[in-house]
Amino acid sequence: MIIKNINNFNFENKIALIRVDYNVPINNNYEIIDDTRIQYSIPTIQKIICEKGKVVLISHFGRPKGKRLKNLSLKFLVPFLTKKFGIPVKFCDDCIGNNVINKIKKLKSGDILLLENLRFYKEEEEENYNFGQELSKNGDIYVNDAFSVAHRNHSSIITTPKFFLEKKCMGFLMKKEIENFKKFFSGQHKKPITVILGGSKVSSKLNIIKSLIDFSNFILIGGGMAYPFIKKKYGGKIGNSLTEKYSIIENTLEEILSELNKKNKNNILLFPKDVVISKTFDNNKNTKIVPIHSIPNGWIGLDIGPKSIKYFCNIIEKSKTILWNGPLGVFEFSNFSIGTKKIAKKISEITKNGAYSLVGGGDSIAALKMEKCEKKVSYLSTGGGSMLEILKNKVLPGIKSLYI
Structure with a gap:
């Protein structure tokens, strides 16, 4: 058994569904206190953009427990990400369904689309087959670059990758994390x-x-x-x-x-x-x-x-x-x-x-x-x-x- 990494794929005209962890700490004004996780995800996203691929980002934020809570929407990240990447980052107020599919169809090479909080669906935390399958419809290649939630038995982490067969891999951050821990214990x-x-x-x-x-x-x-x-x-x-x-x-x-x-x-x-x-x-x-x-x-x-x-x-x-x-x-x-x-x-x-x-x-x-x-x-x-x-x-x- 092997794990492919992001360098094993050419993303030209492909939609990369990237599981990131943007569950970042914020203050009362929704200003990010620590953007380490976002910073570490940038090389993976830039690689795909440079190869004229399309990026769809999925993440959780907070603990909404399956409820759609406005204060836990990921929309506040759009201006921050837009500034980071120097291109307008698009947003969809859902993470599965026809609305999402239609937005993804309109993406051009080099575009970035951020989907809404995965945990607005209680199924995300239940390793749910149907929810995982619905998420898998949002991309051609699955990329996990969220080491910080790799210990979770959640749908986007465990179930979704199953539907991509061999078209799944780890991003640069996940690869670096695994390598450093292997090195530590070697x-x-x-x-x-x-x-x-x-x-x-x-x-x-x-x-x-x-x-x-x-x-x-x-x-x-x-x-x-x-x-x-x-x-x-x-x-x-x-x-x-x-x-x-x-x-x-x-x-x-x-x-x-x-x-x-x-x-x-x-x-x-x-x-x-x-x-x-x-x-x-x-x-x-x-x-x-x-x-x-x-x-x-x-x-x-x-x-x-x-x-x-x-x-x-x-x-x-x-x-x-x-x-x-x-x-x-x-x-x-x-x-x-x-x-x-x-x-x-x-x-x-x-x-x-x-x-x-x-x-x-x-x-x-x-x-x-x-x-x-x-x-x-x-x-x-x-x-x-x-x-x-x-x-x-x-x-x-x-x-x-x-x-x-």
Whole structure:
């Protein structure tokens, strides 16, 4: 089985149905806060335009749950995309049906048509055969360039490609993502290898630790990820810091700690020494710095403290390969962003000195951008959930569906 890439096709007079991920963060004025995913999709679209092909873009936006919500329409992207490509980008207020087909028939070579939010149909999230088939009528060649949703079992990702038989491929972004993760796990990189995991979604990342025990030299745990371990392993007092029900993750924690002990690798899993705590979950200045295992009841750990920053940065300093996913604190609050930003800066510094760094997840990318370091890492992945799944050594559904 093979996967074709975009270079295997000539798109002249062909309609390319491209699955992109334009689920970008916006402010209240519908201004895009981070256009990384759009920027990364441009080379694929430009290749098709240059070959005098026609482009039909499909994406989701937000969580409309099958309802047609005006505030979740993709129409706001038209002026932005028009400016990016230097040509008028057309829009259709649906993604399947005769209206769409008629608009596509009027396309000329080099035209771009953006279709309406896929998730206005509940069938998109149901891996629905009929919906997938209807979407397939919108193009001659299917191109998946949405790595960030390649872990989803959704119709446009899984079902639609089936109707294109051999006329399907991955775009430049998807190809680059796959190549960089293959490279990361290939054993080509120099040791020590350090993995940094943060964020508040503890349960989604615990199995990643299992997959990385034999691969990594150090696994640094921060953010909401750290507190369950501190409670389980050290019997620490973590105040009100837990973000998920402890009972749900306790068994997995036990398995990880048992496996580390069995393999005599307890020293690779490392935690913060101290944390910045507060009584309220907001950007207040009423804070204290305490050891991570001694957080008083009623207090919440919201950032790693100065000792932790120094400890983690010292480990990063001597690393030759780095993978980072997830913030080390509630960095969206400026008073609790110091730890995450310091880690971002340190990663960019060692990259400059020759280390290989792979960073993914929206919050990690945002932290790099805060420090103007996003172009100072080896590879910036657009995947959040996809990155987490691929780190579990899984073949993502969106990649599997491209096999011929």
